[in-house]
Amino acid sequence: MDLEQGDRVQIVKNDVVYEGIVRPSNTEHIVLKMDSGYNAGIHPENAEITVVEKKEAEEKTRFFKPESASTKQKSDLPKVSILSTGGTIASKIDYRTGAVTAQFSADDILETIPELSEIAEFTGKVVYNVLSENMKPEYWTELAKTVSKEIENGADGIIIAHGTDTMMYSAAALSFMIDTPVPIVFVGSQRSADRPSSDNAMNAICAATVATSDIAEVTAVMHGTTSDDYCEIHRGTQVRKMHTSRRDAFKSINSDPIGFVDYSNRKIETISDYTKRGTRKLNVREQIEPSCGLVKFTPGTSPDVLSHYIDSGYRGIVLEGTGLGHVSTDWVPEIERAVDSGIPVVVASQCLNGRVCDRVYDTGRDMLKAGAIEAEDMLPEVAHVKLMWVLGQTDDFDTAIEMLKSNISHEMTSRSLC
Known part of the structure; x- marks a missing residue:
């Protein structure tokens, strides 16, 4: 049967009746947006399919992209490069397995969210296509080089579509790697575009708003609340994913966000100082040493854990200590051995909020005498x-x-917020 996007159809299969609007599908399954708001993927084999209502061509455009987004773009708008690395914002549900897979290119993102064409003139590039958990340090180097080339080629802003689980690591990495004259904005989504509660469109639109602003820093732009009201603008070195699935999972830690983007009018309100567009010249220092460990201390853990990193050739170690930045007293000799071997040992806190201070208790002072470096109020992953x-x-x-x-x-x- 010749089904078109926007048609309302009824499908009966295995005595179950499905009715809804036909949506795009990249598999053999027919995808329906049902009245409940949820999607269903049904394989047409042995199914009874009835077209309930055909949609007029002009009505179909309310649901789907009838033409390439590139043909709609306006050349008088700021030029923004959208770089896809994978993740949920660039993903779709595979209805054969129910899993979310990274399948969309940057162009697909633009076509799925046509409102973006009102904000900037976009070019799209897939840097790599990996799920968030498969991110590696060497990918940061490749990403930094790509961002640099896009800026050199005249991009007024950069958007990086990224998986949320490791976005804070990549945002921190590029914050150190690039002195940027233009905004570099990380964006992701907690829920894929197929889901009725997806946050991908709002996050992308708010990210594009920041990418065309004068906030010339590496930031992460994500939902500020569970509602579709505003996004927060977080610094790449001060942001953390604080919830597994909520749409407002990202929070600035030990600082306020730079500001907010009102989704209804695309207006930015800043509440913190920031580096303005054009203040810095482009400078890229993308070299990175991946042989560094992040070790979480827990009560009773043997110092042999730290010994392993020292003896295995790691060049640097971050200890995620308790409270003000403590590990067990019997770890101190191994900290000293690491430092004497030329291995920097940085101490952060598991508490996240607040700062490390190893001058209060005896163990902390012993750690400092052994050569440990306080991470101040850096997040452990940022210190890493x-x-x-x-x-x-x-x-x-x-x-x-x-x-x-x-x-x-x-x-x-310079000082911790109360």
Whole structure:
């Protein structure tokens, strides 16, 4: 049967009746948007299919893209490059398995969200197509080089479509790697476009608004609440995913967000200072040292865990300590051995909020005497990414220590918020 997008059809299969609007499908399954708001994928084999209502051509455009988004774009708008790396925002449900897979290119994202064409003139490029859990440090280097080329070629802003689970790592990495004259905006979605509660369109539209603004920093733009009211603009070195599935999972830690994007009118309200467009010249330092460990201390853990990293050739270690930044007293000799071997040891806190201070209790003072470096109020994963980046820039131990103690990209604040 010749079904078209926008047709209302009824499908009876295995004594179950499905009725809804035909949606795009990249498999052999017929995908219906049902009146409940949910989607169903039905294989047409042995199914009874009835067209309930044909939609007029002009009505079909309300649901789907009848032509390429590139033919709709206006050349007098700011030029934004949208780079796809995969993740849920660039994913679709595979109705054969029920799993979410990365299947869309950057052009597909533009065609799925036509409102983007009102904000900027877009070019799209797939840098790589991986799910968030498959992200690797070497991909950050490739991404940084691609971003740099896009800026050199005249992009007024960059949007990076990324999986949410590791977005904070990639955003931190590019924050250290690139001094940027234009906005670089990470965006993702907690729920794929197939789901009725998807956050992909709103997040992408708000990200495009920031990409054409004067906020020339690496940021992450995601839902600010569970409603479709505004997105928050988070610094790439101060953001963390704080919930597995809520649409407002991303929060700025130990700082306020840079600001907010009102979804209804696409207006930006800033509440923190930021680097403005054109202030810095483009500078890329994309080298990175992946052989760094992030070790979470738990009560009773043997110092042999730390010994493993030292003896296995790791070049740097971040310890995620308790409270003010503590590990067990019997770990201190191994911290000293690591430092004496030229391996920087950075101490962050599992508490996330607040800052490390190892001068309050005896164990902390012993850790500092052994050569441990306080991460101040850096998030553990940001400290980890910074350590990898620093060791990619220098082989000199003392220089690395100085860089680790310096505030390079807003990763540390001068004082903690109460």
